Amino acid sequence: MGTAVARKTAQKGKLMDLTSTVIIPLLFGSLGIFALFRLLQWMRMRAYLQEAVVVITGATSGLGKECAKAFHAAGSKLVLCGRDSEKLKDLVQQLSTMTNHRKNTHKPHTVVFDLSDTTTVLNAAEEILRYLGHVDILINNAGISFRGTIVDTGLDVDKKVMETNYFGPIALTKALLPSMIKRRQGHIVAISSIQGKISIPFRSAYAASKHATQAFFDCLRAEVKQYNIDVTVISPGYIQTNLSLNAITADGSRYGVMDKNTAEGQTAAEVAQVVLSAVGQKKKEVLVAGLMPSLAVYLRNLFPRLFFTLMATRAKKERKAKDS
Ligand SMILES: NC(=O)C1=CN([C@@H]2O[C@H](COP(=O)(O)OP(=O)(O)OC[C@H]3O[C@@H](n4cnc5c(N)ncnc54)[C@H](OP(=O)(O)O)[C@@H]3O)[C@@H](O)[C@H]2O)C=CC1
Numbered sequence: 001m002g003t004a005v006a007r008k009t010a011q012k013g014k015l016m017d018l019t020s021t022v023i024i025p026l027l028f029g030s031l032g033i034f035a036l037f038r039l040l041q042w043m044r045m046r047a048y049l050q051e052a053v054v055v056i057t058g059a060t061s062g063l064g065k066e067c068a069k070a071f072h073a074a075g076s077k078l079v080l081c082g083r084d085s086e087k088l089k090d091l092v093q094q095l096s097t098m099t100n101h102r103k104n105t106h107k108p109h110t111v112v113f114d115l116s117d118t119t120t121v122l123n124a125a126e127e128i129l130r131y132l133g134h135v136d137i138l139i140n141n142a143g144i145s146f147r148g149t150i151v152d153t154g155l156d157v158d159k160k161v162m163e164t165n166y167f168g169p170i171a172l173t174k175a176l177l178p179s180m181i182k183r184r185q186g187h188i189v190a191i192s193s194i195q196g197k198i199s200i201p202f203r204s205a206y207a208a209s210k211h212a213t214q215a216f217f218d219c220l221r222a223e224v225k226q227y228n229i230d231v232t233v234i235s236p237g238y239i240q241t242n243l244s245l246n247a248i249t250a251d252g253s254r255y256g257v258m259d260k261n262t263a264e265g266q267t268a269a270e271v272a273q274v275v276l277s278a279v280g281q282k283k284k285e286v287l288v289a290g291l292m293p294s295l296a297v298y299l300r301n302l303f304p305r306l307f308f309t310l311m312a313t314r315a316k317k318e319r320k321a322k323d324s
């Protein structure tokens with residue numbers, strides 16, 4: 001009896017010894033290494049973004065505007081692009097009031113052009129290169145959405161969405177790419193959407209433009225790796241912006257409705273921080289979405305028949321709600 005108690009006490013002592021000599025130092029050591037790794041990663045990211053020439057399209061509102069604030073605060077040299085020069089001026093003014101005592105911030109340059117007009121896109125690229133000499137990071141953010149049935153939508157509307165969301169961004173990318181290849185340095189970012197991975201009813205032109213975006217930039221990533229150029233595709237779910245208000249409809253008119261999903265989405269400032277960190281870490285692709293949109297992507301790939309049935313039910317329900 002006495003020896004059994006003594007054995008148990010000795011075993012407990014050994015376990016405590018093991019805990020204090022091996023397990024606890026190992027745990028703290030791992031935590032320390034992890035913290036050091038994160039610190040180095042953060043420092044590398046900061047160094048990458050500081051002084052980098054960053055071009056942002058669609059900087060006049062929503063996600064583009066928040067990205068402008070985030071990259072400005074990180075010390076990047078910004079080129080803010082948009083269609084409305086007054087809105088761009090206002091943003092520059094707003095940024096000038098944002099002080100960052102630890103960072104050297106820069107007054108942004110602005111370029112006004114319409115992405116759906118390829119000639120103005122090419123002129124803008126020339127202007128950017130003439131003024132700044134090179135571009136380190138191009139963020140293709142500008143875009144418009146669409147609401148309508150395929151059967152009622154004129155081809156001109158499909159083309160307008162494709163020109164803004166696909167041909168404009170790829171024209172700008174192609175115009176800036178040779179200079180990046182020459183320098184063996186550059187980073188191209190595409191703000192796509194969950195709808196670049198799945199199609200949901202009554203968004204045909206938008207989903208098509210975002211699928212095309214995903215495909216193009218995936219190809220680009222492979223083709224330019226040898227020139228040390230990075231490509232990041234960001235696929236957000238719903239963000240609280242004016243995207244649904246500004247969406248165009250089957251006849252080309254403005255949709256003008258703030259959709260519930262959009263109003264309840266992530267804030268543009270939150271998503272901009274994800275963009276900043278994804279770019280800083282040179283991630284290849286990032287999904288920024290809640291549970292349902294993320295599940296929908298997996299469902300589309302793993303159980304396509306179930307996904308198609310769900311989408312058909314959704315289409316029927318939405319049409320019924322609209323008709324009644
Ligand atoms: N909001 C959301 O739920 C989601 C958005 N996205 C994507 O995020 C990106 C930003 O959109 P978001 O901030 O939400 O929407 P906003 O409508 O707030 O911003 C869109 C921006 O694109 C610009 N733009 C539109 N058309 C053109 C054009 N022809 N030429 C130049 N600029 C143009 C707008 O400029 P102007 O002020 O002149 O109209 C505006 O600055 C888009 O690519 C969108 O597809 C992706 C997933 C979800």
Ligand SMILES: CCCCCCCCCCCCCCCC(=O)OCC(=O)COP(=O)(O)O
Nearest residue numbers: 145146193194195236237238244292293295296
């Ligand atoms: C096992 C459970 C399965 C659950 C799967 C349910 C499938 C439900 C479908 C959900 C669809 C989510 C779509 C998300 C779309 C999205 O996030 O789009 C982002 C945008 O670009 C928004 O633009 P829009 O103009 O459409 O507002």
